[in-house]
Ligand code: C2E
Ligand code: MG
């Protein structure tokens with residue numbers, strides 16, 4: 108009765124709570140009851156009936172019955188209860204394990220070596236792209252799942268382990284029936300029992316995602332993101348590996364540096380710079396051999412590691428690479444031409460380590476750049492000295508301002524219509540201890556490279572303006588003398604450059620229109636394109652702007668029109684052709700007339716002979732500068748020159764009318780301007 112009441116009431120309670128019919132609930136309970144539960148029910152009911160009978164027949168046996176019940180309960184708890192709990196725990200942990208393995212894509216397998224039977228876990232099936240139990244697990248079935256390219260090594264690894272009784276862990280690819288490729292990590296171990304190899308067990312894990320990510324990371328760590336070429340670390344690895352091979356043939360390292368890349372970057376912007384680098388990388392790849400490595404090791408530096416080759420072969424490759432780089436490049440409609448210099452180092456007794464070899468190639472590059480930009484040179488031990496000297500010069504340059512080692516020479520500029528000195532160009536000289544004087548071309552490029560040019564340029568500007576102001580006062584305003592100052596691109600790119608010029612003009616109290624800033628052509632390309640023109644800001648200060656060395660770059664007069672330029676200084680390379688009746692003369696003549704029409708005046712640079720001067724006058728040039736008129740003069744010499752030349756010129760300029768006569772007056776006026784050259788004229 109109790110059994111029935113309990114069952115019915117519990118079933119009803121559950122039915123009420125779940126909404127199922129009580130009979131279904133009860134049937135469910137019965138159906139799902141385990142054997143132990145059945146036994147417990149039976150024991151309960153049996154004991155109940157026995158107890159009922161005994162109470163009637165022999166009540167004194169009750170304590171005995173209670174004792175018996177306790178013993179049974181105890182036994183049940185020990186055996187059944189514990190086992191039941193353990194089973195439930197096991198089921199839960201099995202489920203957890205299966206779930207974890209599914210999440211980890213981790214399968215397990217076993218191979219009975221004695222019977223040849225194979226066992227794969229469900230997840231192992233799934234990793235092979237099969238439904239659990241879809242095929243009978245065999246070694247052949249396993250090998251069929253392995254990627255064909257990996258089968259041999261997998262088979263060998265497994266059998267090696269069986270033979271040696273050891274373990275293995277390795278990656279290989281599997282190919283699922285739908286053709287997908289996955290990467291798995293296999294681990295296996297031979298189980299030895301009583302001295303006999305009985306089975307081999309292992310795990311197989313699908314690590315495709317991690318593997319892909321790791322390969323990507325490894326690629327990123329060893330490649331340059333912009334060009335996707337190997338980076339320095341990767342190059343050093345490959346070089347070290349190549350040097351370590353028993354092949355004793357020499358290896359060649361080519362250190363490639365793009366000439367003028369900085370200019371492209373500064374003038375055309377970083378996006379263009381990036382495109383140039385990518386294009387250069389592609390060209391190097393295309394021009395080198397399949398077995399060679401092309402790496403990008405720095406801003407505009409590449410290294411090509413050649414497969415074993417002789418010095419002559421390396422030099423031939425270098426020449427090929429240089430020619431490939433030099434082909435004009437069209438970027439968004441702008442044509443850009445860059446060149447490359449290459450330093451070559453070939454491995455040998457003194458150059459057996461990757462570091463030494465790279466350093467040697469770098470030295471050779473530095474040497475090549477110093478000598479013949481756009482060329483190549485092969486490393487020789489003596490180069491080190493010259494390179495050291497340049498490095499030392501760079502270091503000295505940084506402190507030269509503090510040590511007051513710079514001075515300015517001034518080269519007069521003559522107005523051809525009157526023969527008067529109307530201006531002076533300030534040209535920097537670097538006088539170092541031991542009486543060494545460097546001309547600008549020896550150190551300005553280095554100063555631009557190292558950034559010292561900004562401070563040096565500011566000194567030049569201040570010094571020239573101060574001097575200009577002195578002359579302004581001396582002349583009493585009667586004869587204004589324009590002072591020309593050369594600027595480098597780096598200076599113009601400095602933020603707030605125009606403000607700096609304004610401050611210097613204020614401090615030195617030089618009339619702004621007496622300052623003429625000379626800029627080389629390359630600056631213009633960018634200026635013509637940009638809206639926030641530093642040239643416009645400078646022009647607003649009232650200073651004059653001149654284009655220096657006109658005709659050597661790629662600018663055309665048409666976009667000069669858009670810029671606030673006052674003067675064109677025609678490069679001295681045209682001067683030599685000026686006196687003849689050739690192309691140069693025609694070019695200069697048309698430049699002059701076009702410039703005049705655009706409201707600019709024209710100066711001829713590098714006038715070295717009387718006939719060049721005559722020709723300059725004939726083609727309508729406004730002003731001239733050159734050794735024939737006066738070389739760059741020290742401060743003392745220019746003072747003297749001005750004191751004599753100006754008065755003479757002034758007088759003659761006013762009295763002489765015709766052209767031929769004017770020339771004679773020049774000869775007389777400036778033919779021998781006193782104690783002249785204090786510095787050697789520039790070689791170039
Ligand atoms: P530049 O501005 O074109 O200056 C004229 C150069 O031509 C000077 O060389 C001058 O000595 C030289 N020269 C003058 N007349 C003749 C001639 O008749 N024949 C020949 N063959 N050469 C002549 P220098 O002083 O060696 O200066 C070279 C360049 O260095 C200058 O060219 C200018 O671009 C740059 N430079 C000079 N001073 C500075 C400076 O303070 N800052 C910057 N950024 N650059 C400067
Ligand atoms: Mg100049």
Ligand code: MG
Nearest residue numbers: 655656676712
């Ligand atoms: Mg010039």
